[in-house]
Each structure stands twice: as C-alpha cells, then as structure tokens.
Amino acid sequence: MTETNQAKRRQQHITIVSETFPPEINGVANTLRHLCQGLMQRGHRVTVIRPRQRHENKGTVAGAGLALFSHEHVVAGLPLPGYADLRFGLTRSGHLRSLWQKDRPDAVYVATQGPLGVAAVSAARCLGLAVSSGFHTNFHSYSRYYGVGVLEHLLCAYGRWFHNRTAITLVPTRKMEQTTATMGIKPTGLWSRGVDCGRFSPYKRDDALRSQWGLKAKDRAVLYVGRLAPEKNLRMAVACYERIRGLHPQTRFILVGDGPLRRHLAERHPDYIFCGTRRGEDLARHYASGDLFLFPSKTDTFGNVVLEAMASGLAVVAYDDGAASEHLRHEENGMKAALPRDEDFVDGALRLADQPTLLNRIRAQARLDALEMNWNSQIEQFEQLVLNQPSRVRYHGINKQSMSLL
The missing domain is CATH 3.40.50.2000 (Glycogen Phosphorylase B;)
Incomplete structure (x- = not known):
C-alpha cells in the first residue's frame, strides 16, 4: 500500500453509536473509550452518538475533558429497567438520516441493541451506509437473574433480528462466535480486547x-x-x-x-x-x-x-x-x-x-x-472488519438502490 493510499484509508469518518459511554463504568464503555482513542490516533474522524447521562443536563458540555472523539451528538435518555445507572437512547430514525445526509460517515458501528441502536441501523440501511454491530452484552442471559427468564427466547429472537440487519457483528471471543452462530446471527467477525499495561501494573x-x-x-x-x-x-x-x-x-x-x-x-x-x-x-x-x-x-x-x-x-x-x-x-x-x-x-x-x-x-x-495484549493490534483489527468490508457485504440487503451496487 502506498503512503497516499494508506493516508486515505486512515482518514475516514466513523460514527460510534452506543447507549453507554464514558464516564459511565462498565465493560462496553471501557471498550469504546479505547476504540475511540485508538481510531483517532490512527487519523480517523470519530463521531459518537449516545444518550444524555444521569449527571448531565441540557446545559452540560457533553464529553468535556474526555477527548475521545472528534464530534458528539447527544440524544434523550431514560433509565434502563433494572439498571438505573444506565440509560437507553431515544431518537427517530429520520433524525439520524438527516444528520448523516449532512455529514455522511464512511462507516457506522452500533455497539448496543437498544432503541438508539435500532434507529441507527434503520437510518444507515436507508442511506446505504456500511453499518456493523457489536455483540457486547448477553442481555438475553441476564433475564433469568431478574425474574423474567421466560423472556430469554424472545430476547434471543430480538438479538438475531437486530444483528442480522447489519453487515457484520463483531464478537470478542471464539466461544462467542459459536454462541452467536447458535442464535442464528451471521456473519460475525472476531474482534477482541486489549489492556493498558502502563495503567495497570x-x-x-x-x-x-x-x-x-x-x-x-x-x-x-x-x-x-x-x-x-x-x-x-x-x-x-x-x-x-x-x-x-x-x-x-x-x-x-x-x-x-x-x-x-x-x-x-x-x-x-x-x-x-x-x-x-x-x-x-x-x-x-x-x-x-x-x-x-x-x-x-x-x-x-x-x-x-x-x-x-x-x-x-x-x-x-x-x-x-x-x-x-x-x-x-x-x-x-x-x-x-x-x-x-x-x-x-x-x-x-x-x-x-x-x-x-x-x-x-x-x-x-x-x-x-x-504485556502482549495491546490495544493497537485490536484497533487495526477493527479497521479491517468495519472499514474494509467488500461491497457485497457492506450493502447486502440494504435497499433496492444499494443492490445495484453489487
């Protein structure tokens, strides 16, 4: 790859959509923090779309001091039942379509399966954008711990519907590849995690x-x-x-x-x-x-x-x-x-x-x-999976107009 082509590849606009994001503390937020930082260090422009968090109000400067992204768009948020500390996002698919028509991303990565994630996938499919998803949380398994185990099969069906509307679903382990295959989710790509051995020592x-x-x-x-x-x-x-x-x-x-x-x-x-x-x-x-x-x-x-x-x-x-x-x-x-x-x-x-x-x-x-588990290699793997999708994968099943691109 020439230096010109490499520079071009590294200067893309990536939108990350998530119902949770730093400074919230959980595995998804932690992973997205490293992802956004790593993508920006590699020259990408990163936009984050997330719900307003508990500590914020409409006058709060969103993301102040985090320096995790190039731009951020905050939508309304409501507490997640059973997880009062977390929020789910509420916005219309049309609102995101309008946003992306003005500033079209090269790729959209949807990290969560809540209402915000559904709106984002729908908007991306409508516009023919390359949209990928991440299987970060076993919410269907959580149901048995909160007295609603009867919903597990329904939640599995929902997860299958949600993820199969995206071009590829990223999973963190080989075992999770097997789990998602059993659920009927395909195709998947292995994207693991790293650790900051300078911070943790x-x-x-x-x-x-x-x-x-x-x-x-x-x-x-x-x-x-x-x-x-x-x-x-x-x-x-x-x-x-x-x-x-x-x-x-x-x-x-x-x-x-x-x-x-x-x-x-x-x-x-x-x-x-x-x-x-x-x-x-x-x-x-x-x-x-x-x-x-x-x-x-x-x-x-x-x-x-x-x-x-x-x-x-x-x-x-x-x-x-x-x-x-x-x-x-x-x-x-x-x-x-x-x-x-x-x-x-x-x-x-x-x-x-x-x-x-x-x-x-x-x-x-x-x-x-x-010491061998660094984030750099994982950010590069994310690029390969999300940014370098062949056109037949990126646009499959989006709409009639996009099918003409195959």
Whole structure:
C-alpha cells in the first residue's frame, strides 16, 4: 500500500453509536473509550452518538475533558429497567438520516441493541451506509437473574433480528462466535480486547492501602472488581472467599464497584471491604494491591477486568468463558473451571491460597502474558472488519438502490 493510499484509508469518518459511554463504568464503555482513542490516533474522524447521562443536563458540555472523539451528538435518555445507572437512547430514525445526509460517515458501528441502536441501523440501511454491530452484552442471559427468564427466547429472537440487519457483528471471543452462530446471527467477525499495561501494573502496589484493609505483609487480599449485580454470580465469589477464610483467617475480601447488591452484601457481611467505584490511577492501585482475583461471572461476553487483573500481576480464578477462555492457561497464568463445575472454581482458588509458590508463579506469568495484549493490534483489527468490508457485504440487503451496487 502506498503512503497516499494508506493516508486515505486512515482518514475516514466513523460514527460510534452506543447507549453507554464514558464516564459511565462498565465493560462496553471501557471498550469504546479505547476504540475511540485508538481510531483517532490512527487519523480517523470519530463521531459518537449516545444518550444524555444521569449527571448531565441540557446545559452540560457533553464529553468535556474526555477527548475521545472528534464530534458528539447527544440524544434523550431514560433509565434502563433494572439498571438505573444506565440509560437507553431515544431518537427517530429520520433524525439520524438527516444528520448523516449532512455529514455522511464512511462507516457506522452500533455497539448496543437498544432503541438508539435500532434507529441507527434503520437510518444507515436507508442511506446505504456500511453499518456493523457489536455483540457486547448477553442481555438475553441476564433475564433469568431478574425474574423474567421466560423472556430469554424472545430476547434471543430480538438479538438475531437486530444483528442480522447489519453487515457484520463483531464478537470478542471464539466461544462467542459459536454462541452467536447458535442464535442464528451471521456473519460475525472476531474482534477482541486489549489492556493498558502502563495503567495497570504490579508496580502500583500500595502497602499503605493494604494496611487500611487490615493486611500484614504476608496476608492475602482476595479481590473482586465489577458491578455488584445478580448476573455477576457474586454468590459464588462469596462462597469461595468464605472457604478461603476458613483456612486462612487473616485473608480479606475486597470488592471494588457498585450496584444493586451492595447494600444486601454489606448487611450480610459487614467485615467485607467495600471500596465503591474507583477510576484511573486509583483503580490501578486497588488492583495492584490485591493478590488473588475472583471473576465468577458466567454471563459476560468478555470481561475486561480479567485482562486488567492479569496486567496488575494478580492470579485470576475464572470460569472457562469470555476472556478467560481466550487468555488463561490453567495452572500457568491463571486458574480455570468449566462452566458447570462450581467446585472446581473453589478448588482453584483454594490451591492458590494454600500454595504461595504456585500463586507467585502464576502472578508473574499473568503479567508477562498481559504485556502482549495491546490495544493497537485490536484497533487495526477493527479497521479491517468495519472499514474494509467488500461491497457485497457492506450493502447486502440494504435497499433496492444499494443492490445495484453489487
């Protein structure tokens, strides 16, 4: 590729549509932050379309200080049922068509399947734009944790309808490729995640923080980072920690994050240490000050926290799913358990707590492996999947006018 063609390829207008975006804290928002930053560093112009967040009002300067995008368009937002901290966006497809007719993007990436995502896909198809989607969240699986499991099949059908209206659906793991294929979603493309090993590092371990947690030099901190919500399988994290504490009474359980289960957990376990939401360097310091990391979720499509924990030099215990299925090698850089085998999850954690040599070897290897998981390669993969679609994929099934381009 000549320098002229390379420059042309890198100077495209990409629109990211999402119901969640920084400074909200969740895996989707975190991924989009790195995506937008990476695309801009590679010379692209990035427009973000998202709902107004809880902390904003109409007079707020949207996205102030984030420097994640070239331009932003904010639509109305309402709380997501069961997730009061998150919003879903409300806008008309015609409004987006008008917006894109004035400033036509080269590609549209729709990260969420809510009303805003539906409007964006419809508008893009109408205009013959290259529109891709991302399978970031297992919302159909969440239904069983909120007492509406009967809706799971309906939500699966909705997800299939939504994603099959886009040219390609990006998924983060090979296992998720199989899951979406079973759901009838096609075609898909593998787009994984990276981790910032400068931000997350074992060198940020803080002995003063560990002392605040009531730990001495050789005591262990069992760490959980994430939403305190039913779908995160915190029941298993609690059961696992209690087994560890039964053998090692000086161990402390540190929970970083917030959510609907926090009050319940704090009332039942007043001796647990609840750190609330942490960001930036403060979050990195909390990671690095732990020893053993529990990731009990069986619903996450990926789990960015697994990579952050590895980069921080922690020994991760997880189920063989999501990021763990891609990046953990059992007994080498982490401990994995098959999804149905809860006892294996507990056994893996107990072995780490009982065997300091194994724990330290796994922690060191986890950090070394994380150094290879950079975001640059993932941003390049995103470009290949979203920007370089052949015309037969980019325009398939959009409308009669676009079919003439095949």
